[in-house]
Amino acid sequence: MNLFQNVKYGVSCREAAERYGVSVNRQGKALCPFHNDRNPSLYVADDHFYCFACGAHGDVIDFAANFFDLPLYEAAQRLAADFGIDTDRPPTKKILEKRRQKTEAQQLMENERLCFSVLSDYARVLRDWKVRYAPQSPDEPVHARFVEACRKLDETEYYLDILCAGDSFERAEVVQHQMADGKLDRLRRRLEKIHKEDENDNDTAGVA
Numbered sequence: 384m385n386l387f388q389n390v391k392y393g394v395s396c397r398e399a400a401e402r403y404g405v406s407v408n409r410q411g412k413a414l415c416p417f418h419n420d421r422n423p424s425l426y427v428a429d430d431h432f433y434c435f436a437c438g439a440h441g442d443v444i445d446f447a448a449n450f451f452d453l454p455l456y457e458a459a460q461r462l463a464a465d466f467g468i469d470t471d472r473p474p475t476k477k478i479l480e481k482r483r484q485k486t487e488a489q490q491l492m493e494n495e496r497l498c499f500s501v502l503s504d505y506a507r508v509l510r511d512w513k514v515r516y517a518p519q520s521p522d523e524p525v526h527a528r529f530v531e532a533c534r535k536l537d538e539t540e541y542y543l544d545i546l547c548a549g550d551s552f553e554r555a556e557v558v559q560h561q562m563a564d565g566k567l568d569r570l571r572r573r574l575e576k577i578h579k580e581d582e583n584d585n586d587t588a589g590v591a
């Protein structure tokens with residue numbers, strides 16, 4: 384095998400992208416580094432990448448070549464150097480496995496961070512609702528947001544405590560529980576919507 388084959392065999396597009404600071408989400412999408420991207424248009428698979436907006440595409444070597452503006456051969460050399468790939472021999476299974484494990488550990492940490500940021504955002508919103516939507520008199524109908532705040536705030540803070548102070552096993556449990564069935568992702572999108580609504584409210588208030 385030659386340099387190109389060894390690199391392609393040893394480094395996935397996703398690994399290269401992440402190594403060079405392009406964060407790829409769980410669906411394999413990322414902000415495209417090859418054009419001014421606002422929404423993730425770049426699809427990154429293990430053996431190729433493709434941008435739905437600017438059309439950039441290719442394998443891992445094309446990725447590095449475009450990214451660093453290098454000729455293909457130099458891009459392959461750079462990948463080999465960055466990923467410790469022997470240019471004469473293909474990487475062994477053992478080496479690949481070791482690196483993949485590290486990637487999994489990184490993924491775990493990333494999930495933990497995501498979980499923490501979504502839940503702390505949610506807790507902030509709930510604390511605000513608990514005050515903002517509190518009934519002003521006993522005969523006033525109780526606002527749904529106030530009910531949600533009363534019901535969910537303690538629970539959310541409890542999970543945040545674990546993410547801050549729990550051991551790795553406890554933290555992993557919280558992350559797994561939160562991410563099951565896309566729950567966290569739904570919450571994240573809902574919070575985005577809530578923030579947008581609040582922004583619009585503020586805008587209108589400013590105009591009036």
Ligand SMILES: [Zn+2]
Pocket residue numbers: 415416417418420424425434435436437438439
């Ligand atoms: Zn692009």
